[in-house]
Each structure stands twice: as structure tokens, then as C-alpha cells.
Amino acid sequence: MGKLWGGRFSKSTDVMVEEFTSSISFDHRLYRQDIKGSIAHAKMLAKCGIISKEDAGLIIEGLNGILADMEAGRFQFDIALEDIHMNIEKRLTERIGPAGGRLHTARSRNDQVALDTHIYLKEEIARIAGFIYELEQAIIETAEKHPRAIMPGYTHLQRAQPILFSHHLMTYFFMLERDFRRLRGVWESTDIMPLGAGALAGTTFPIDRQFVADELKFSRIYENSIDAVSDRxxxxxxxxxxxxxxMHLSRLSEEIILWSSTEFxxxxxxxxxxxxxxxxxxxxNPDVAELVRGKTGRVYGHLMAMLTVAKGLPLAYNKDLQEDKEGLFDTIDTVKFSLTVYAAMLRxxxxxxxxMGGALAADFSNATDMADYLVKKGLPFRQAHEVVGKxxxxxxxQGKTLLELTLDEFRQFSEMFNSDILQAIKPETCVDARNSFGGTSPAQVGQAVxxxxxxxxxxxxxxxMYAKTAL
Known part of the structure; x- marks a missing residue:
């Protein structure tokens, strides 16, 4: 089968080379975005008088027919045609004749694939933002469901101070809130339209890039044609x-795994x-949490792979950049699965x-509150720290906890201890007293929610906004 680019070549491509360089096995998932971009491009070509309105009409009708075939599973992809763009273009020409060959006027596969990826990622960002939102909602619901549950707070995985479970869980809400903000930044970097850059230097045809950007709901256009095709x-x-x-989900996974163990x-x-x-x-077995924890390394690997691919590339486009998609697609799939399953698991x-409360009865996580008690009586904190340590x-x-000491035993260490010490170091009191902004008291957790x-x-x-501007 002749290549669409085969005019300069006198020898057929080796079958192994076809298999090695082909991307259709994974970039076929861009078919909707490729067709949307081509329809907008055809409209622009007709508007600018570069092709006739009749040809544009045939092209658009043909592309919509191909889309219907793909959605119905009637489209056979050909590895010899390398990628999604050439598979669609070849089928279009077969369906509508010479008019199909005019679609590629004033564009290259370089700016075409960049456009497809930008559209695709915008759509996925919109979905992922919704999944983050849903997980945040599940966290809030779970926190509100258990307003007075007290648990040990940990440092170094050693019991440290009593806290509300809701306070601990809301930590992950604020982690996700930062993730949501970071995703907004990714949206801004993705919401830029590259089509019209050609292979790297622009085009000699009088195109209207703004028209295409408006059709495809991009807020900006790449200002440099080389940047448009090489930017990743x-x-x-x-x-x-x-x-x-x-990483945030993996930390939560580790805690879920620990908390669900018999030991906890x-x-x-x-x-x-x-x-x-x-x-x-x-x-x-908490397999979902373990899988999310395990898949975190996989996502890290895709980031490092892409950084490595891009680190030594001269401008503009190089075939190395074909390696951008498989890792991106897998990252998207992994993130969507992890967010969705976690919201359901928390609920x-x-x-x-x-x-949770029983764990506090057998430890010394109220020791800091005991030191604070002495400080409020007038003892300097460093001295109070030493008294409590003793x-x-x-x-x-003696095989006791602080709550099991008698007043006489307390007074062996300081005459400042009075009968109110036992009330002061109860877990409930410890939690209620931490009413500083952002603290673990019920009032502060309520404000945080x-x-x-x-x-x-x-x-x-x-x-x-994402829903309106993602195609």
C-alpha cells in the first residue's frame, strides 16, 4: 500500500520499521479529537477561500461518517498507515474522492497531533477535576459523619497527641484542594491552540488561526510556530x-492499610x-488501597520518562515526541481510576x-497537655517538660498510664498538681483545648469543614467553565 508521504521514496518501508514507528495501536483513542480538529480546519479553509465550500461540505460530511463508523466499531485501523491522522485521511479520500486530499492543505501532522493532544487533555482535565471534587465531597461527608471520634495523632508513626479523626481526614481535603489548584494551572497551559504552525515554520496559505481557535474553544493561540509543534x-x-x-492518595492508602489491620x-x-x-x-485484604499505592510509582515513572525524552531534543519536532502519548494515556487512566474508587471506598x-479511643487509654499522648497544665500554673515550659518526662x-x-496516677503520685514530681489534673489530661479535654486556628478542636474542625x-x-x-470550553 502506498504511503501518503511516499512520493520521495523508491523503496517500501520494512515491515519491522512499520511496526516500530507506528503509533496507531495507542493514538487511535484520539480519533474524536482528530475529527473535530479536521472539521474546524476544513471550515477555516473554506472561509478563507483556500478550498471551495463544496469540498469543505464533502469533507465534513465524510468525517462525520467516519466518526459514526468508529463509534459503531466498523472502522478497521491499518498499521501501515502509521497513525490516527493518516488512517482517517486515507479513509476520507476513499469515501469522497479528491476533495479528501485537500483537507491537509496548510497543516502538517506535527501541528495536527499537537492539536489532538491539546483537545484530548483539556477534556480529560475537565473529567479529572470533577473526580477530585467528588473525592473532596466524600472526605467532607466522612468527617461530618464522625464529629467526635478521637484517635491518636502520630509523628514518626509513634502516638503523639489526641486528635479528632475528622481533623486528620480533613488534612487530605486540603491536599486535594492544592491538587485542584495545580490542575487549574495545567488547564491554562493546555488551553493553547497549535494548529496553523505547519511542520514548524507556519504556512504560505492565508489561514485564520483565530477562527479555528474559536471553533475549538481555545482561549489562546501559540505565538511561535516552532514552540507550537515542539512544546510538551x-x-x-x-x-x-x-x-x-x-503521592497524596498513596499516603492516604498507607494509612487506610494500617488502620484496617488487626493491630490497629x-x-x-x-x-x-x-x-x-x-x-x-x-x-x-485492602487491595484497592494497595493498588493505588503501587500505581503511584507507575505514574512517577511516566513523568521521569517524559522528562528524559524531552531533555536533549533539538527544535522543532522529532519522532522521539511520539513517546509522549502512552505514558500520558496511562497516567490519565490511573488517576481517574484511583480518584473514583477512593471516593466510593471512603463512603x-x-x-x-x-x-480508636481505647488506643489513647493505654498511651502517653496526653503528656504535652500535662506539660501545658503546669505551664498555665506558672512553671516554665522546659521545667514542665522535665517533670512530665519523669x-x-x-x-x-509501675505499669501505669498518666490517667491512672493518684494525686499523691503526681505531687511526687510537682506541688503544682491539683485535683483537676485528671480532667485536664483526658483525651476529650486535650482535643477540646486545642482551639487555635487550624487546630483539632471540634470548633476548629467545624470551621475547616x-x-x-x-x-x-x-x-x-x-x-x-471546563465543561463549557472542553469540546
């Missing part, structure tokens, strides 16, 4: 965003989000508040 920053920015997002028993995941063992009947999760050492030696809902109202406006 928007893909790198998306993969960077995705890597940070997956703070939560139980719904059966729908767990699997069993082929040999151990008692097992209930199905059950808390064991008794075990109390803890005494408890460890209210602030989160305001943030989501602002995010909703961006979601609406």
Missing part, C-alpha cells in the same frame, strides 16, 4: 500534577472494596470509634 510542557505539567496527586483495627473497609486469600479463609468505610518514666516502671465547602463552591465554577 503541558504534558509534563499534567504528569507532575498527577504525580503529586498520586480503627476502621473496616466495605467488602466491595476488599479481596480475600486463595488459601487463608479469614483474610480481608463505604466503617469506623471503630471504641478501638512522670512518664515512673508510669512505665465550612471553609472547605466554600472552596468547593469556587471549584464548582471552574468545573462549569
Amino acid at each position: 510542557d503541558y504534558i509534563l505539567e499534567f504528569q507532575s500534577f498527577a504525580s503529586i496527586l498520586m 483495627s480503627f476502621i473496616e473497609l466495605d467488602d466491595a472494596h476488599c479481596t480475600g486469600s486463595s488459601i487463608m479463609p479469614q483474610k480481608k 463505604g468505610m466503617r469506623l471503630n470509634e471504641k478501638n 512522670c512518664v518514666a515512673f508510669c512505665l516502671d 465550612a471553609a472547605a465547602r466554600n472552596i468547593m463552591s469556587s471549584q464548582r465554577k471552574h468545573l462549569d
